[in-house]
Amino acid sequence: MERVRVTEGKTSFFAPVQDKNTQFPPGSAPIFYNPRMEANRDATVLFLSAVRPSEYLDAMGATGVRGLRVANETGTHTTINDIDPAAAAEIRANVKDLGLDAEVTCQDANALMSSRRFDCVDLDPFGTPAPFTDSGCRSARRFLCITATDTAPLCGAHLKAGMRRYWARPMNTEYHGEVGLRVLLGFAARQMIKYDRGIKPLFCFAHEHFIRLHLRVVPRVSAAEEARSRIGYILQCPHCFYRAEQAGMFPERRTCPRCGEVLSPVGPLWLGAINDPDLLEEMEARLPTMGLGTAAYLGRLLPLLRAELPTSSFYDYHRVAKRMRTSPPAMDVMLQRVQEAGYAATRTHYVGTGVKTGAPLEVVEAAVRGDVPDKRS
Ligand SMILES: C[S@@+](CC[C@H](N)C(=O)[O-])C[C@H]1O[C@@H](n2cnc3c(N)ncnc32)[C@H](O)[C@@H]1O
Numbered sequence: 367m368e369r370v371r372v373t374e375g376k377t378s379f380f381a382p383v384q385d386k387n388t389q390f391p392p393g394s395a396p397i398f399y400n401p402r403m404e405a406n407r408d409a410t411v412l413f414l415s416a417v418r419p420s421e422y423l424d425a426m427g428a429t430g431v432r433g434l435r436v437a438n439e440t441g442t443h444t445t446i447n448d449i450d451p452a453a454a455a456e457i458r459a460n461v462k463d464l465g466l467d468a469e470v471t472c473q474d475a476n477a478l479m480s481s482r483r484f485d486c487v488d489l490d491p492f493g494t495p496a497p498f499t500d501s502g503c504r505s506a507r508r509f510l511c512i513t514a515t516d517t518a519p520l521c522g523a524h525l526k527a528g529m530r531r532y533w534a535r536p537m538n539t540e541y542h543g544e545v546g547l548r549v550l551l552g553f554a555a556r557q558m559i560k561y562d563r564g565i566k567p568l569f570c571f572a573h574e575h576f577i578r579l580h581l582r583v584v585p586r587v588s589a590a591e592e593a594r595s596r597i598g599y600i601l602q603c604p605h606c607f608y609r610a611e612q613a614g615m616f617p618e619r620r621t622c623p624r625c626g627e628v629l630s631p632v633g634p635l636w637l638g639a640i641n642d643p644d645l646l647e648e649m650e651a652r653l654p655t656m657g658l659g660t661a662a663y664l665g666r667l668l669p670l671l672r673a674e675l676p677t678s679s680f681y682d683y684h685r686v687a688k689r690m691r692t693s694p695p696a697m698d699v700m701l702q703r704v705q706e707a708g709y710a711a712t713r714t715h716y717v718g719t720g721v722k723t724g725a726p727l728e729v730v731e732a733a734v735r736g737d738v739p740d741k742r743s
Contacts, residue, residue, distance in 0.1 A: 374404055374431060375411055376657050377438045379460045381429045397453045398428040398492075403513075405660040406578050407432050410488065410511060412656055412664065413569050413580045415440045416648045419486035419509050423447065425475040425498065426490050430457035433488075437461075437468045439656070442486075445469040447478055479505035489513065496531040496553065503558045503583075510565070512554060512579040520546035520577065522632075537602055537632040540682040543572045543716040545600070548678055550577055551636035555593045564589025569649070570640040571671060571715055573663075582642075598637045600679055601629035607686055608727050611637055611678050624727070639676040646672040670715045680720040681727075687734045694719075694734060703733035 368383040382396035414422065414436055424433030424446045433446035434457075446457050446468055454472035461468045471478060479487065479501035486509035487502050489495045494516040495502075502510055514520060519528035522536035522545060529535055532553040536545050551567060558565050566589070569580040584590075598613035603622035610629070612618055617631030650668045653661055687694035694700070697713065700721060704711035709725035723730065732738045 372399070372401070372431075374659060375408060375435050375439050377431075377435045377464065379429060379431055379434050379464065380456070381431070382456075397450070397456050399431065402574065403576070405573060405663050406490075406513060406576055407435055408656075408658040408660045408664060409569070409571070409578060409667075410580070411435050411439050412649050412652060412658065413511075413645075414442060414486065415652055415656065416645060417486075417509060417568070417582075418442070421445070421484050422486045422488065423479070423482075423484040423505070424488050424490070425479060425502070427457050427470075428453050430460050430470070432490060433457075433468060434460055434464060434466065437466045438464055443467070445471060445484065447471040447473055447475060449474050476501045483507055485509065486511065494519070494531050495550075499554055499557045503554070503561060503563075506583050507585075508583055509568075510554070510558075510579075510581045510583055512550070512581070514546075514550050514577045515575055517543075517546055517572075517575055517577065520549050522546075534634050535632065537600075537630060539602060539632070539679070540607075540685050541679045541716065541720065544679060544714070545632055545635065547572045547577045547579075547640065548635035548637075549633065551579060551640065552597050552634050554579060554581065555597060555636060556634070558583065559590040559593050562587045562590045564591070564593040566593075566642070567636070567640045568642045568645050569671070571667060573667075596636055596638050597634050599631040599633035600635065602632050602679075603627055604630050606727070607681060607689070607730075609679055613637060635678070637678045641671045641674070643672045667715055670713060673712045674714055675710055675712050675722040675724065677722050677724060680714045680716065680722045681730050682717060682719050683721050683730065683734055684719040686730060690731060690734060692735060695736065697721075700733055703736065703738045704729060707733065707738040 369380045372381045381399035421443045427446040427448040430446045433444045437444040458470045485507045487506040488511040490513045518524040521542040522538035534549045564584040566582040599617045602609045684694045701711045711723040714720035
């Protein structure tokens with residue numbers, strides 16, 4: 367197996383050469399390494415440098431890059447696991463090469479997480495984390511980090527797969543990236559609260575083909591109750607941009623006040639904040655000292671997340687404008703118009719044309735047209 371030395375952040379390690387054109391016989395595919403996930407790993411290194419767990423499990427290590435980086439760049443005591451013996455051997459070689467004091471295990475992650483607890487557990491599987499989330503919830507003492515790359519099922523493009531994996535009904539709306547993140551977050555919350563422990567989302571975002579959650583686990587019934595109260599639905603009109611949030615286990619039957627259509631429930635999903643602004647501020651302050659390869663991206667992401675309103679959906683105002691057969695104004699103008707009408711409005715990290723606001727759709731449309739009514743007058 368041809369290996370190359372790769373550097374991410376402040377860590378150099380060996381990774382097999384990945385050649386998409388080579389056909390490998392079953393069981394002999396090279397150990398997985400995807401350089402496009404560097405932003406995901408950088409985000410975690412930065413997050414862990416701020417929250418400082420006492421120990422960290424990289425439950426699906428592959429080359430071990432994530433755990434290697436956590437150990438090397440944050441000084442956290444780390445266990446790196448992979449079910450594949452070839453991957454475990456590669457991880458051991460990388461741990462030795464870096465001179466790290468990290469544990470390497472070769473087990474089914476579900477078996478490992480069912481038998482041991484770790485202060486911070488990190489799930490980074492191929493595709494869906496659904497088969498690992500329950501044991502991850504049982505194993506995680508204070509922090510649980512989850513990557514999902516099955517964005518098509520989560521966002522509603524592969525509806526049946528999404529329903530099977532997450533027992534939720536996503537919808538391919540113009541805010542589908544946010545639906546995917548909130549469906550995953552709602553699923554993680556439901557997996558956790560049955561153990562009378564709550565979750566608090568600390569740093570969650572969607573980027574390119576993945577969703578990444580960094581969660582605080584709170585071991586109290588009251589926290590589980592608080593998390594339960596955050597689970598609900600977006601009731602979306604199938605014909606217009608109208609939507610409403612609804613908390614609770616069961617979706618209500620409501621009709622669209624604009625077109626009279628029965629609203630489609632999207633969920634169950636997480637309603638409310640997905641980030642802790644104070645923690646994001648601390649991470650922003652640390653960012654320049656961390657030597658991260660994707661610092662420029664994270665430097666744009668963190669303030670966006672910090673400012674984002676905790677509404678569970680956003681309006682793509684270019685699509686609203688298209689439906690109105692008019693040209694959209696510039697984003698700054700759009701936000702200013704909604705704000706001048708008396709409502710908070712912010713950008714969103716999901717798409718450049720997304721506006722988060724609690725303003726009614728009529729105000730969003732008026733802001734697109736440029737004739738906003740002033741709520742205060
Ligand atoms: C997406 S890769 C992990 C990538 C890695 N964390 C990184 O940042 O580059 C998924 C890994 O999970 C491993 N895996 C698959 N099923 C597993 C299981 N049940 N238990 C533990 N590891 C598993 C695979 O062998 C593969 O190396």
